[in-house]
Amino acid sequence: MLYIDNKYAQILGTRLRNFKQKKEYLWNFSCPVCGDSTSNKLKARGYIYRTQQDLFVKCHNCGYGTNLGNLIKRVDSILYDEYVLERYKAGATRYNDHKEVEPILEAASNILEDDILRSLTRLDKLAILKPEHPAIKYLTKRKIPRDKWYLLYFAPKFKEFTNSVSPKFVEPIVDEHPRMIIPYFTNAGKCFAFQARAYGDEQPKYYTIKVDETQEKIYGLDRVDYSKRIYVVEGPIDSLFLSNSIAVSGSSFDTPTIRALLATATLVMDNEPRNKEIVKQLEKYIDVGYSVCMFPEHISQKDINDMVLHGDISPDEIKEIINTNTFTGIEAKLKFGAWNKT
Ligand SMILES: [Zn+2]
Numbered sequence: 001m002l003y004i005d006n007k008y009a010q011i012l013g014t015r016l017r018n019f020k021q022k023k024e025y026l027w028n029f030s031c032p033v034c035g036d037s038t039s040n041k042l043k044a045r046g047y048i049y050r051t052q053q054d055l056f057v058k059c060h061n062c063g064y065g066t067n068l069g070n071l072i073k074r075v076d077s078i079l080y081d082e083y084v085l086e087r088y089k090a091g092a093t094r095y096n097d098h099k100e101v102e103p104i105l106e107a108a109s110n111i112l113e114d115d116i117l118r119s120l121t122r123l124d125k126l127a128i129l130k131p132e133h134p135a136i137k138y139l140t141k142r143k144i145p146r147d148k149w150y151l152l153y154f155a156p157k158f159k160e161f162t163n164s165v166s167p168k169f170v171e172p173i174v175d176e177h178p179r180m181i182i183p184y185f186t187n188a189g190k191c192f193a194f195q196a197r198a199y200g201d202e203q204p205k206y207y208t209i210k211v212d213e214t215q216e217k218i219y220g221l222d223r224v225d226y227s228k229r230i231y232v233v234e235g236p237i238d239s240l241f242l243s244n245s246i247a248v249s250g251s252s253f254d255t256p257t258i259r260a261l262l263a264t265a266t267l268v269m270d271n272e273p274r275n276k277e278i279v280k281q282l283e284k285y286i287d288v289g290y291s292v293c294m295f296p297e298h299i300s301q302k303d304i305n306d307m308v309l310h311g312d313i314s315p316d317e318i319k320e321i322i323n324t325n326t327f328t329g330i331e332a333k334l335k336f337g338a339w340n341k342t
Pocket residue numbers: 031032033034035036046059060061062063064
């Protein structure tokens with residue numbers, strides 16, 4: 001389908017400001033999502049690029065990432081209908097001798113992604129429109145870095161929203177309340193899950209809802225630079241404080257995806273040297289060959305957000321502490337003996 005994507009990228013370009021082809025399968029333009037920018041009309045931080053057989057979109061200003069189809073849909077819905085039809089026809093020809101259902105499924109899976117997030121409000125947008133909104137006050141109180149707010153969404157009726165994606169709650173819905181939505185994307189920018197985090201005492205504190213069951217529950221894969229050291233933390237919110245980090249969201253740190261990063265990953269488990277389960281896991285990861293962080297004794301807080309909030313340690317300092325307290329192999333084994341308080 002690459003030739004169709006290529007054709008529609010060119011057509012879409014006539015609707016985009018500062019659109020320019022940089023080289024084969026790479027275009028640059030002013031991102032229509034963030035305005036890019038309101039003060040400087042020459043800014044162009046949106047890109048269309050190739051991944052295998054499709055084209056994807058990424059804005060280096062606001063972080064907007066999706067496939068080409070979703071950007072076309074956003075900019076010109078009539079052009080989008082033509083695009084879907086043409087892809088469908090091409091698929092139908094290709095699969096002619098077999099079943100005709102397959103190309104329909106392929107077209108459908110390619111237009112799915114941002115539909116999940118469409119009914120939500122981006123929190124950075126809310127911050128501009130209504131700085132006094134409780135959801136914005138919450139981000140400020142938690143000291144979540146301002147440049148990461150665009151990754152977070154707000155669902156005023158979180159159960160209704162969830163049911164629109166996957167029928168999780170029995171109708172009629174009871175105990176409806178707002179939650180913060182943290183979407184998970186694949187490397188290619190496809191939303192496959194989200195975490196819904198309570199603002200108050202609602203239980204459970206967070207739900208993680210998978211839209212695509214085949215994906216591992218790893219947060220932040222779409223923003224990782226694989227050429228650099230990757231920090232693997234427990235929670236998505238913690239990962240927002242640490243550059244180039246991903247979160248396992250309460251699952252094991254040793255999944256196939258993370259095992260593939262063994263040489264460049266630093267595992268940063270919650271700081272609980274007295275928790276039998278965590279200590280046992282950490283020792284196992286050392287044996288597998290991972291680099292692991294063992295926080296020094298003077299750090300009493302359990303996780304990164306807590307260190308920022310109650311330890312008064314800046315995210316830069318935390319990164320420094322992690323780097324100087326990360327060990328691997330025999331050295332890690334020796335440090336583990338002293339660190340383990342169980
Ligand atoms: Zn943008």
